[in-house]
Amino acid sequence: xxxxxxxxxxxxxxxxxxxxxxxxxxxxxxxxLRLVAPRNGWPKKGVREAASGATHVLDGATVHATLPEAxxxxxxxxxxxxxxxxxxxxxxxxxxxxxxxAGRIAHGERVGVMFGRERVGLTNDEVSLADAIVTFPVAADxxxxxxxxxxxxxxxxxxxxAGLARQPFTGxxxxxxxxxxxxxxxxxxxxxxxxxxxxxPPEKREAIVRNMRDxxxxxxxxxxxxxxxxxxxxxxxxxxxxxxxxxx
Amino acid sequence: xxxxxxxxxxxxxxxxxxxxxxxxxxxxxxxxLRLVAPRNGWPKKGVREAASGATHVLDGATVHATLPEAxxxxxxxxxxxxxxxxxxxxxxxxxxxxxxxAGRIAHGERVGVMFGRERVGLTNDEVSLADAIVTFPVAADxxxxxxxxxxxxxxxxxxxxAGLARQPFTGxxxxxxxxxxxxxxxxxxxxxxxxxxxxxPPEKREAIVRNMRDxxxxxxxxxxxxxxxxxxxxxxxxxxxxxxxxxx
Numbered sequence: 001x002x003x004x005x006x007x008x009x010x011x012x013x014x015x016x017x018x019x020x021x022x023x024x025x026x027x028x029x030x031x032x033l034r035l036v037a038p039r040n041g042w043p044k045k046g047v048r049e050a051a052s053g054a055t056h057v058l059d060g061a062t063v064h065a066t067l068p069e070a071x072x073x074x075x076x077x078x079x080x081x082x083x084x085x086x087x088x089x090x091x092x093x094x095x096x097x098x099x100x101x102a103g104r105i106a107h108g109e110r111v112g113v114m115f116g117r118e119r120v121g122l123t124n125d126e127v128s129l130a131d132a133i134v135t136f137p138v139a140a141d142x143x144x145x146x147x148x149x150x151x152x153x154x155x156x157x158x159x160x161x162a163g164l165a166r167q168p169f170t171g172x173x174x175x176x177x178x179x180x181x182x183x184x185x186x187x188x189x190x191x192x193x194x195x196x197x198x199x200x201p202p203e204k205r206e207a208i209v210r211n212m213r214d215x216x217x218x219x220x221x222x223x224x225x226x227x228x229x230x231x232x233x234x235x236x237x238x239x240x241x242x243x244x245x246x247x248x
Numbered sequence: 249x250x251x252x253x254x255x256x257x258x259x260x261x262x263x264x265x266x267x268x269x270x271x272x273x274x275x276x277x278x279x280x281l282r283l284v285a286p287r288n289g290w291p292k293k294g295v296r297e298a299a300s301g302a303t304h305v306l307d308g309a310t311v312h313a314t315l316p317e318a319x320x321x322x323x324x325x326x327x328x329x330x331x332x333x334x335x336x337x338x339x340x341x342x343x344x345x346x347x348x349x350a351g352r353i354a355h356g357e358r359v360g361v362m363f364g365r366e367r368v369g370l371t372n373d374e375v376s377l378a379d380a381i382v383t384f385p386v387a388a389d390x391x392x393x394x395x396x397x398x399x400x401x402x403x404x405x406x407x408x409x410a411g412l413a414r415q416p417f418t419g420x421x422x423x424x425x426x427x428x429x430x431x432x433x434x435x436x437x438x439x440x441x442x443x444x445x446x447x448x449p450p451e452k453r454e455a456i457v458r459n460m461r462d463x464x465x466x467x468x469x470x471x472x473x474x475x476x477x478x479x480x481x482x483x484x485x486x487x488x489x490x491x492x493x494x495x496x
Contacts, residue, residue, distance in 0.1 A: 024397070026390035054390060084417040088470075091415055095408070137404070137413030142274035142302060149272070152397055153404055156385070160343070165385030167339055169332040222336075 003105050005098075005158055006032040006112040007151060008070055008077075010126055013039040013118055019050020019058070020148035021115075026054035028155030029164060033061040034070045034112075067114075067126055075109040076101070079122055079130035080150055082143055087124070090132040094153055097134040098161035105162075113154055115147055175222040182226045187213050189233055251353050253346075253406055254280040254360040255399060256318055256325075258374055261287040261366055267298020267306070268396035269363075274302035276403030277412060281309040282318045282360075315362075315374055323357040324349070327370055327378035328398055330391055335372070338380040342401050345382040346409035353410075361402055363395055423470040430474045435461050437481055 007025055012018050012035060025033060035042060042063055048055050064070035071077055078097055079089075092100070101111045114130060116122035127133065136145055136153060145153070159165045178186075191209055194200060200208055219225070255273055260266050260283060273281060283290060290311055296303050312318035319325055326345055327337075340348070349359045362378060364370035375381065384393055384401060393401070407413045426434075439457055442448060448456055467473070 023390075027386045027393060027397075029387040052392070088423060091417060093413060093415055135415060135417070137407055137415070138275045139277040139407075142271075144300070145275060149275075149397070149400055152400065156401055156404075159385055159387075165341060167341055167383060167385070169339060169383070175336065 002029075002162075003110075004030050004032070004162070005101050005105070005154075006034060006074065006110065007154075008034045008036060008067075008112050008114045009038075009147070010036045010067060010114055010122055011039055011117045012115075012147065015044035015046040016050045017118060017147040018044065019047040019052070019054075021151045022047075022051040022057035022061075023054040024148045024152035024155055025057050027152065028159045030155050030158065031057055031060060033057050035061055035063045036067050036070045037065060038063065039117075067129060071112055071114075071129065073110055074112045076104050076111045077130045078111070078113045078132055078134045079127045080113065080115050080134045080136075080154070081121055081127060082135060082138075083121075085124055085127050085133070087128060089127070089130065092132055092134055093137055094134055094157040095161070097132065098154065098157040101158065102161040102163075115150055118147055175224060178221050178223045178226040182223060183216070183221065186221075186226050186230055187216065189230055193233055193237060250277075250410075251358075252278050252280070252410070253349050253353070253402075254282060254322065254358065255402075256282045256284060256315075256360050256362045257286075257395070258284045258315060258362055258370055259287055259365045260363075260395065263292035263294040264298045265366060265395040266292065267295040267300070267302075269399045270295075270299040270305035270309070271302040272396045272400035272403055273305050275400065276407045278403050278406065279305055279308060281305050283309055283311045284315050284318045285313060286311065287365075315377060319360055319362075319377065321358055322360045324352050324359045325378045326359070326361045326380055326382045327375045328361065328363050328382045328384075328402070329369055329375060330383060330386075331369075333372055333375050333381070335376060337375070337378065340380055340382055341385050342382055342405040343409070345380065346402065346405040348380075349406065350409040350411075363398055366395055423472060426469050426471045426474040430471060431464070431469065434469075434474050434478055435464065437478055441481055441485060 007021065007030055009018065009021065018035070018038070022033060025031065038044070047058060051058055078101075104111050113134065114122060114126065116126070134154070136150065138145060190212070221229070255269065255278055257266065257269065266283070266286070270281060273279065286292070295306060299306055326349075352359050361382065362370060362374065364374070382402070384398065386393060438460070469477070
């Protein structure tokens with residue numbers, strides 16, 4: 001497993017939050033979970049269900065009596081807070097914090113991110129043990145994220161910063177664009193049909209033809225698209241053969 | 249309220265998921281929620297509680313019988329999917345999709361993002377109505393995000409792309425760094441004290457002094473820091489006056 005930041009929950013209380021934190025970590029490839037003095041005991045009833053399959057994260061979680069014990073081996077620690085703390089700490093948004101984390105981890109550092117109690121977050125003393133603060137760019141009129149959502153956003157940004165955010169699939173490159181020859185044949189076929197139908201006002205014909213060719217180019221038609229369009233035109237033509245040409 | 253992408257939930261079932269979606273939207277400044285054929289009726293018991301204060305999003309939500317009706321006014325539609333759909337659709341990660349969305353919205357377009365059913369997502373027919381697919385850069389061994397988490401990530405990336413992701417506070421600029429004069433005074437005070445204590449091996453003195461000055465520079469000491477350090481040194485000096493100097 002490649003090195004990744006450690007997630008530290010300080011005095012977490014609800015089984016659901018811890019379980020959903022484990023799941024959010026698993027979603028983005030984090031696995032080192034440390035719990036500091038969980039409220040009302042550990043393990044907790046219901047936490048495995050809330051982890052929805054991410055029980056490997058729970059099984060590997062370590063429990064610590066104090067925060068200094070939980071962070072002893074780390075060389076860099078971020079504290080997540082929503083409010084200014086009156087400390088001269090560097091503050092970063094999650095993307096910048098995780099970009100820094102990726103750099104540090106690439107140099108062999110051990111980096112942790114601390115998350116506080118569900119209702120009141122981290123104490124000022126706990127924040128003072130951190131190198132820097134991470135805060136989330138939430139709307140000022142609705143700033144409250146729950147614990148697992150905060151962990152999710154940090155995990156997401158970690159994955160992006162570590163260059164692990166790759167599209168699992170792409171749709172756009174599965175068929176070759178049509179050759180210029182095929183496109184020109186389509187254009188000429190279509191224009192001949194529209195000429196025969198008297199579609200173009202003579203004084204506007206050149207501009208309309210040019211715009212339509214431009215539009216067809218912008219469709220990035222594949223070979224199959226061109227064949228389909230030409231087949232449709234031929235089918236329409238086939239019908240017209242049995243009717244007198246429209247008067248121009 | 250500034251224009252922002254529309255969130256479309258297709259056949260959502262659980263009140264908790266819809267409520268948490270509303271909360272995730274409010275966290276990141278989204279407010280236009282459209283529900284297509286909610287399963288088992290609407291409104292749903294428990295949805296307002298799950299919205300945790302984001303009831304304004306629920307109150308403004310519109311309900312539609314069909315997807316085409318829900319998306320009629322949009323000029324661009326993204327479909328969130330985890331699996332490849334065998335369609336030649338452009339695929340983007342959330343950051344690229346929201347960067348594109350921000351550009352389109354700045355040009356007056358109306359952009360929507362579709363999210364599917366809790367268990368099975370969107371149908372292929374529903375995906376085919378979209379301009380492009382958005383997929384999340386989750387770990388391959390644990391790819392499953394719940395509905396509200398997917399909405400949260402899209403909202404987060406929207407806010408970043410729209411230039412709205414600003415740090416609500418900064419900590420780093422609240423006091424002036426110390427002047428060079430103050431720093432030099434500290435250096436000389438410290439070095440004199442260490443000379444008196446016989447701390448430096450003569451052949452290494454220059455290198456040790458230089459390294460220590462370098463380290464003190466890297467601390468980015470403020471005026472107050474320098475005063476505190478000098479006060480501490482003076483207090484230690486005060487004690488030493490009453491003791492004979494250590495033999496060198």
